Amino acid sequence: MDFDVIVIGGGHAGTEAAAVAARRGARTALLSFDLTKLGAMSCNPAIGGLGKGHLVREVDAFDGLIARAADAAGIHYRMLNRSKGTAVQGPRVQADRTRYAAAIQAMLAAQPGLTLVAGEAGALEMAGGAVAGVRLRDGTVLRARAVVLATGTFLGGRIFRGEERIEGGRIDEAAATILAQQLRALALPMARLKTGTPPRLDGRTIDWARIAEQPSDEDPWTMSPLTGARTLPQLHCGITRTNGATHDAIRAGLDRSPLFSGAIGGQGPRYCPSIEDKIHRFGDRDGHQIFLEPEGLDTPLIYPNGMSTSLPVDVQAAMVASIAGLERARIVTPGYAVEYDHIDPRALDATLGLAAIPGLFCAGQINGTTGYEEAAGQGLVAGANAAAHALGTAPLVLDRATSYLGVMVDDLVLQGVTEPYRMLTARAEFRLRLRADNAETRLTPLARDLGCLGPERLARQAWREEARAALDTRFAETITASALHARGAPVGLDGARRSAREWLRFPGVMLDQVAPDVAADPALLAEFVEDARYAPYLERQESEVAQLRANDSVRLVAGLNFADIPGLSNEMVERLSAARPETLGAAARIRGITPAALSAILLHARRAA
Numbered sequence: 001m002d003f004d005v006i007v008i009g010g011g012h013a014g015t016e017a018a019a020v021a022a023r024r025g026a027r028t029a030l031l032s033f034d035l036t037k038l039g040a041m042s043c044n045p046a047i048g049g050l051g052k053g054h055l056v057r058e059v060d061a062f063d064g065l066i067a068r069a070a071d072a073a074g075i076h077y078r079m080l081n082r083s084k085g086t087a088v089q090g091p092r093v094q095a096d097r098t099r100y101a102a103a104i105q106a107m108l109a110a111q112p113g114l115t116l117v118a119g120e121a122g123a124l125e126m127a128g129g130a131v132a133g134v135r136l137r138d139g140t141v142l143r144a145r146a147v148v149l150a151t152g153t154f155l156g157g158r159i160f161r162g163e164e165r166i167e168g169g170r171i172d173e174a175a176a177t178i179l180a181q182q183l184r185a186l187a188l189p190m191a192r193l194k195t196g197t198p199p200r201l202d203g204r205t206i207d208w209a210r211i212a213e214q215p216s217d218e219d220p221w222t223m224s225p226l227t228g229a230r231t232l233p234q235l236h237c238g239i240t241r242t243n244g245a246t247h248d249a250i251r252a253g254l255d256r257s258p259l260f261s262g263a264i265g266g267q268g269p270r271y272c273p274s275i276e277d278k279i280h281r282f283g284d285r286d287g288h289q290i291f292l293e294p295e296g297l298d299t300p301l302i303y304p305n306g307m308s309t310s311l312p313v314d315v316q317a318a319m320v321a322s323i324a325g326l327e328r329a330r331i332v333t334p335g336y337a338v339e340y341d342h343i344d345p346r347a348l349d350a351t352l353g354l355a356a357i358p359g360l361f362c363a364g365q366i367n368g369t370t371g372y373e374e375a376a377g378q379g380l381v382a383g384a385n386a387a388a389h390a391l392g393t394a395p396l397v398l399d400r401a402t403s404y405l406g407v408m409v410d411d412l413v414l415q416g417v418t419e420p421y422r423m424l425t426a427r428a429e430f431r432l433r434l435r436a437d438n439a440e441t442r443l444t445p446l447a448r449d450l451g452c453l454g455p456e457r458l459a460r461q462a463w464r465e466e467a468r469a470a471l472d473t474r475f476a477e478t479i480t481a482s483a484l485h486a487r488g489a490p491v492g493l494d495g496a497r498r499s500a501r502e503w504l505r506f507p508g509v510m511l512d513q514v515a516p517d518v519a520a521d522p523a524l525l526a527e528f529v530e531d532a533r534y535a536p537y538l539e540r541q542e543s544e545v546a547q548l549r550a551n552d553s554v555r556l557v558a559g560l561n562f563a564d565i566p567g568l569s570n571e572m573v574e575r576l577s578a579a580r581p582e583t584l585g586a587a588a589r590i591r592g593i594t595p596a597a598l599s600a601i602l603l604h605a606r607r608a609a
Helices: 012-023 052-061 066-072 097-109 177-185 244-252 275-281 313-321 372-391 404-415 436-449 455-475 481-486 522-552 570-579 584-588 595-608
Strands: 005-008 028-032 046-048 074-080 090-095 114-118 121-127 130-136 141-143 146-149 158-161 164-167 190-197 200-202 212-214 237-241 289-294 301-305 331-333 336-343 360-362 478-480 497-499
Touching: 005 012, 005 130, 005 372, 012 028, 012 097, 012 114, 012 146, 012 372, 046 052, 046 066, 046 372, 052 066, 052 090, 052 372, 052 404, 052 436, 066 074, 066 090, 066 097, 066 372, 074 289, 090 097, 097 114, 121 177, 130 146, 146 372, 177 336, 244 275, 244 313, 313 331, 360 372, 372 404, 404 570, 436 455, 436 522, 455 522, 478 481, 522 584, 570 584, 584 595
Parallel strands: 005 028, 005 146, 028 114, 146 360
Antiparallel strands: 046 090, 074 090, 121 130, 130 141, 158 164, 158 336, 190 336, 200 301, 200 331, 212 237, 237 289, 289 301, 478 497
C-alpha cells in the first residue's frame, strides 16, 4: 500500500500529525495497535492549563483537533491565573474521557485523505539511508516518503507498581518493543524517561461533604472558537489535602518504591512529581493539595490530581484512606509509573525531522516531553512537515516571537532534555505578544497559506479578517479629552485628540467610553482591546524581536566543525555539536554560549562563506 505520510501512534501527537498531513493534501495512514483507543487520555482527563492552554489554542489556530475535542467533552472550565494579565492566563478544560476520544475519532473518520490502519509497526523500511515506509509485524509493507513517530510511552515501555514489573506503554496495553530495538540499532541518541499516574477512585465512596468544591467558570468561554457554546452539563471538582498521616504512610513504603529502589532509571517530570517524590523532597510541608477531578458524566471514576505514584497497592490504599474525605474511598485502578525510550531532541531540526534519516519525523514523548498539549503541538509541526517533505511544499517553521509552538521546538532541538519537558509561560521571552486569546490572529493566516485549514476554518478566517479591518477603522477615529471626560473617563482636560485605540492605553479608560456604540463579536472585541492596552509594551520589544530575526538570518554552514573555531571551550563545542544550530541566532540561544563565543562563530562563518 502506498501513502505519502505514515504516522505511527494514535495518541495526541499522532492524531494531530495525521490530521494536519491529510489537510495539507498528503495521502496519510495513521497506524495504531487498537483503533478504538485513538485519542485516549492516558493520564489526567483535562486539556490546557498555564502555558499548555496557549499550545492548545495555537494548535487550534492551525485547525487542529485538540481544542474542539476538549469542548465536545468539556464538563468543567476554568481560566487559570484569572487575576493576572491575559498574557499569562491559561484556559483549562476538564474533559469526559470517553467523549473526548469519541470526538477525536469522529474528526479523524471525517478527514479526507486519511486512512486508519490497525496493526503494530515492526520496523521502518529504509532506502538509500532515507525512510521508505513501515513494515508491520504481520509482514505487510506500507510505503511512504515520510514517517512520523508518535509512540508516546509505548516505545520500550515498562510499567512499575511497587514490586510489579509489566512490559507496556499503558496499563493492559503492549509496548512497542521491536521498533525500539530497531531505533537503538540505528545508533540514534536515545535515553529513558519516566512518567506516572495516580490511582483512580470510585467517586461514590468519597465523602463529598468534607471536600471543598471548585465550580466551573460561569462565563461561557470555550477552548475553540468554532465550538460556539458549551454543550454538556458542568460538574464541580473537589479539593482536599494530604496530611501527616499520609506522609507517614508514604515514608513507610519508600523502600518498596521503584523510584527509590533503583528499579527506575529514567528521570521524571520536575513540575509534576510523584507524591512519594514530593514527600521525600519537601518533607517540611504539612500537606499538599489534591484535586479530585471527575472522569466523565457516565462514570463514577475520580482522578486525584497530585497523587501520581508507583508505590505498592497496599501503600496506595493506606495513603488514600488517610486523606480527609477519602477515608472510605475505594481504589478502582491503582497508580503506576511508566519508563520509556526517547530520542535526544537535539538530533532533530526545527521541522522535528531527524537529520540522520531523511523523511523521519518525531513528535510527543519520544522527543522527551510530557503532556497532551506538548504532544499535540509537536504532532502538528511534525505532521505538517512530513507532508511538506513528501509533497515538496513549504515547511512549517515557527520562531520564538510568533508562538509557544516555536518556543517549545526551539527549546527541544537546541537545549535537549534532562527531564520530561513541560511548557510554562516563563519559557517565552515575548509572552506579552503570545496570548492565548490572540492565537488565531497570530497563526491562522500562516496556516491558511500552508494549506492547513479545512473549509469551516477558512470561512471563519475570511470573516475574522473583515471584522478586524472594521474594528481597525472604528478605533482609528479620534476623540477629544473633553468628550472622553464627559463620558466618565479619568483623563486630564489637556485638549488632546487621540484615537480610540490610543485612549485605551490610559489607566481607567474603558471600552464603553471610547467606543460606546461599537458592535462586534465579543471575543474578537476583547482581543482587540487587549492588543491596544499591550501596544506600548510590544513596541518596546520590537528591537529585541528584530535582533532575534536578524541573528536567525545569519546561516551557519552545514556540518560546521565547532572544534575548529578558536576561543570555544570544550563544553561549548560539545553543546554546539549536539544541537547543530543552523543559524547564529540558534547558537546564541544554546545555554552557556557567550557573546565572545558568538563573535568567534560569526567570524568563522564569514570566512567559510
